Amino acid sequence: MAIEKSIKLPKYRQQKRKGRNLAFVELSGHRHYLGPYGSRESKQTYKRLLAEWLANGKRLPVDPQEITIVEVIARFWEYAQQHYRRADGTPTSEPNNIRQALRPLNELYGHTLAKDFGPLSLKAVRQRMIDKGWCRTNINRMVNRIRLMFKWAVENELMNPSVYHGLQAVSGLKCGRSEAKERKPIKPVPDELIERTKEKLTPTIMAMIELQRLTGMRPGEVCLMRCRDIDMSGSVWIYSPRHHKTQHHGRDRQVYLGPRAQSIILPFIQPSIDSYLFNPQRSEKERRQKLHNQRKTPLGQGNCPGTNRKKHTKRSFRAYYSTTAYGRAIKYACKQAFPVPERMSKDSQALKQWRREHNWSPNQLRHNYATSVRSNFGLDIAQLLLGHTKADVTQVYAEVNKSRAIQIVTKIG
Helix, strand or coil: CCCCCCCCCCCCEEEEECCEEEEEEEECCEEEEEEECCCHHHHHHHHHHHHHHHHCCCCCCCCCCCCEHHHHHHHHHHHHHHHCECCCCCECCHHHHHHHHHHHHHHHHCCCEHHHCCHHHHHHHHHHHHHCCCEHHHHHHHHHHHHHHHHHHHHCCCCCHHHHHHHCCCCCCCCCCCCCECCCCCCCCCHHHHHHHHCCCCHHHHHHHHHHHHHCCCHHHHHCCEHHHEECCCCCEEECCCCCCCHHHCCCCCEEECHHHHHHHHHHCCCCCCCECCCHHHHHHHHHHHHHHCCCCCCCCCCCCCCCCCCCCCCCCCCCCCHHHHHHHHHHHHHHHCCCCHHHCCCHHHHHHHHHHHCCCCHHHHHHHHHHHHHHHCHHHHHHHHCCCCHHHHHHHCCCCHHHHHHHHHHHC
């Protein structure tokens, strides 16, 4: 086994005891005797123990009969933080999902022995998720993440394989056959909602929205656009995102940018090819300038631009938009574009319904694009442009054009 020289390894040591010359090694504060010092068997045992110790994260193997759930969670969390990273070392969003999945498990069974955790225990954790109000599809994903932790624990000999095999017998929740609420399917955003919302947005956010409508990009892909990642040599530009959803599967992702998309991008091109096109700081300047232009107080009265700025502000700007910040900007614009009527302000159910009908997220713009492409050019073209390997995934995004179906059926009779 190749071992880096920078790692300081426990040494093969000698101890003379009662007339015997013994070899030993200290691992995690415990002394392991290997046999006669200098013998082939002792050196082989030393290499084996050292390899197992390193493979286990510089820990001694544990007894599967004694380890608790909270200890498994702690070790799996360390693994998840190191494993779920992109090629450049930045973490993905999966550790946060794992944290959310393991929280109810720790609440109910943290101090339970792992060997005693069975299918009924997993169902109890699942019921806790239902009581929290999580939707059925999300619960199934979270339960699978818990099973993934037990699979990893079996792989690293932290528990017996029978524990994981028992958990596999728990089937997922079926639609209409459980207490869990159903998540409403994500629909395309009506064009009139987009147009009304755009009036309250900065030019930077509006450009990101229009790019999504023209290309079907995911929110994360449009947030991370750089000049370096765009091939501008042809009449149609090709954008290859540095990070994308299926990157860890070894798949490539290419977004085709036509003339209209190119005209949107051109004003945002920076001198440095490594700069992100859509900068939050630039968007904030646009927002402040828009407020200044709408100012009603005479310039000779009240605050002048720049007079009330703080030297050290709590708020800082990234070099690019996060998907959370991008979605939050749209949500804030929706509140401004569609103020809640006074008659609904005291009715919680009516208020929720109003916000549901007048709010939208950038994820829905991908559904707009998929529906349009599928309606005009077919499912196979939509699959190609969305970057899906299977057509059934594309059908989740692309709504069936009902009006076209009605026209065909009318002709057929």
